[in-house]
Structure formats: C-alpha cells, structure tokens
Amino acid sequence: MDRGTVGSASKGRLEVGVGHHGVSAVLTPAGELDHHTAALLREPLEQCLADGRTRVVVDCSALEFCDSTGLNVLLAARLKAEAAGGSVHLVGMRPAVARVFTITGAETVFTVHETLDQALVE
Secondary structure, three states: OOEEEEEOOOOOOEEEEEEEEOOEEEEEEEEEEOOOOHHHHHHHHHHHHHOOOOEEEEEOOOEEEEOHHHHHHHHHHHHHHHHOOOEEEEEOOOHHHHHHHHHHOHHHOOEEEOOHHHHOOO
16 A cells, blocks of 8 residues: 655644555544644545545544544545545544544444455455
8 A cells, every 4th residue: 555644743733644455545644633634634535536536445543533624524525425426434433533423423424444454345
C-alpha cells in the first residue's frame, strides 16, 4: 500500500495518511478531527473521489476525537461517493469517536468494520 501524508503532527492537529489497496482509497486520520482540522481530511477525501476512487475506507483507529464538523466532512464524502456509485467505509472507531456517530445516528448511514482487513474485502 502506498502512502502519502497531509497535515501536521503537532499537538491538537490532524495527520492524514493516504494510500490505495486495490480499488479502495485508504485514508488514515490520526489526532483530532474538528473545526480547525477538518480541511486536512476533506481535501484528500475530495481528491480521492476526483481521481475516480469511489470506494473509500477511512481507518479511524488513530482518530482521538471527532466533532460535528468532522462528522459533516465524512457525511459529505459519503454523499459524493454514493452519487458516483461508490461508498465510504469506516474502520476501528474508538469509543469517543463512535459516540458522536451513535448520538447523531450517523452510524446507520455508513458501513462500519472492526478491522481494516474486513473493510478491504471487495
């Protein structure tokens, strides 16, 4: 899997790894996804979709926090992927992140997997 990195590793920021596995784009955000860092995930998500990678896997296992802005970035990517015949899959959500999805009901509109291997089965 090839990987690139976007963002900053400084405290309170977000680092996003970008790779590919077969037809899937795999994004790995690490840190805090909020109002201040949302663009660091939005940009590579939109680029993957613009490049024709409509099956997107977001590995959330290193995501420590997600607020409503971060959730909206993922929801917007899901809508764009579905409009192009694709999907967004989420993997390995920590309890603090999963709670946002549960409270808002957003977990019902994503395919959520326990492991990256499960998400990459095409």
